[in-house]
Amino acid sequence: xxxxxxxxxxxxxxxxxxxxxxxxxxxxxxxxxxxxxxxxxxxxxxxxxxxxxxxxxxxxxxxxxxxxxxxxxxxxxxxxxxxxxxxxxxxxxxxxxxxxxxxxxxxxxxxxxxxxxxxxxxxxxxxxxxxxxxxxxxxxxxxxxxxxxxxxxxxxxxxxxxxxxxxxxxxxxxxxxxxxxxxxxxxxxxxxxxxxxxxxxxxxxxxxxxxxxxxxx
Numbered sequence: 001x002x003x004x005x006x007x008x009x010x011x012x013x014x015x016x017x018x019x020x021x022x023x024x025x026x027x028x029x030x031x032x033x034x035x036x037x038x039x040x041x042x043x044x045x046x047x048x049x050x051x052x053x054x055x056x057x058x059x060x061x062x063x064x065x066x067x068x069x070x071x072x073x074x075x076x077x078x079x080x081x082x083x084x085x086x087x088x089x090x091x092x093x094x095x096x097x098x099x100x101x102x103x104x105x106x107x108x109x110x111x112x113x114x115x116x117x118x119x120x121x122x123x124x125x126x127x128x129x130x131x132x133x134x135x136x137x138x139x140x141x142x143x144x145x146x147x148x149x150x151x152x153x154x155x156x157x158x159x160x161x162x163x164x165x166x167x168x169x170x171x172x173x174x175x176x177x178x179x180x181x182x183x184x185x186x187x188x189x190x191x192x193x194x195x196x197x198x199x200x201x202x203x204x205x206x207x208x209x210x211x212x213x214x215x216x217x
Contacts, residue, residue, distance in 0.1 A: 006217045008108035008160050010151060010183075012169035013120060013135075014049060015191030017095050017111065018127065021046055022088040027081035028060050031073045037062055046192050050171040052114035052144050053077060078116065085119060091127055092190055094210035099131040101214055108158050111135040112150035114173070117142075133158060146176035151183065168213060172201035186216055 014020045021042060029039040040048075040060050048059040057074045058064045067073070102109055109132050113120045120137030134157050136142060136150040143149045155162060167178035170191025175198070178185030187203040189195055195206065207213055 005164065006107070006166050007164040008110060008154070008158060008166070009102060009213070009217060010110045010112055010154055010165055010167045012167075012171070012174050013111050013113040013115060013123065015170035015193075016168060016174075016188055017091060018089055018123060019092055020085070020089045020123075021049070021192065023081065023085050024049060024056070026087070027077050027084060028056065030080045030084075031057065031076040032060060034076050035061075035069050035073055037073075049192055050114065050173045052138050053081070053116060078119075082119065082122075085123060086126060089123070089127075092210070098210035098214055099128060102217070103131050107217065108133050108160060110154040110158065112145065112154060112177075113137050114144045145173050146180055148177060148181035151177060151181035166217060168207070172197070175202050186213060188213075 011017050025040065025042045025045040028045055032039055045056070045060070048056050054074060057070065057077055061067050061070055061073050064070070099109060111120065111124050111132050115137050117137030117139035120135050124132050124135040134154055136153050138144045142153060151167065155165060162182055165183045167174060167181070167183050167185045168188060169175070169177070169185065170188045171193050175185050175187060184205070186205050186207045187198045188207045198206065205216070
């Protein structure tokens with residue numbers, strides 16, 4: 001499927017490597033509650049994630065960005081999440097085993113995410129410190145996915161060829177990101193989107209367990 005030798009596996013974070021949904025929901029509802037707004041269900045938050053925390057709050061708060069408290073609510077979310085992002089978050093079953101195999105076989109491992117850069121680096125440092133070579137989150141001069149900026153940053157930093165890379169993610173944003181970066185995408189089925197949704201949004205290769213990723217590379 002890849003058409004060549006793969007040296008570098010680039011992973012999305014939320015819904016791909018880490019189950020983060022409950023902590024994201026808790027921080028969203030903390031921020032909303034600070035301003036007296038209705039809380040969101042975990043299923044609602046699940047449908048809102050994937051495009052960065054700014055859009056998560058825009059989708060969660062009444063009237064979105066037109067709400068005069070939007071920026072304050074976003075700041076409250078970031079403050080709360082920074083202090084509570086390890087409460088219920090955990091790697092998906094089989095992920096550590098997969099990363100161990102990849103590292104033992106000299107693959108480069110990267111993480112790119114639309115979560116703010118500080119949180120991405122903190123989560124990667126806590127859960128995957130011994131495995132990940134570079135982690136790139138949303139920050140100045142790095143346009144968020146589906147722009148290819150974060151993938152291009154990985155390729156530049158690791159000094160690898162585009163043809164050596166493969167992308168692994170759980171959403172339509174990841175499918176678009178891989179396409180925009182000119183690399184293949186493996187779409188995992190244990191994340192925050194359904195199989196039907198992934199197919200409707202252009203998924204070409206579905207992955208049902210971390211072991212399947214090992215077989216692909």
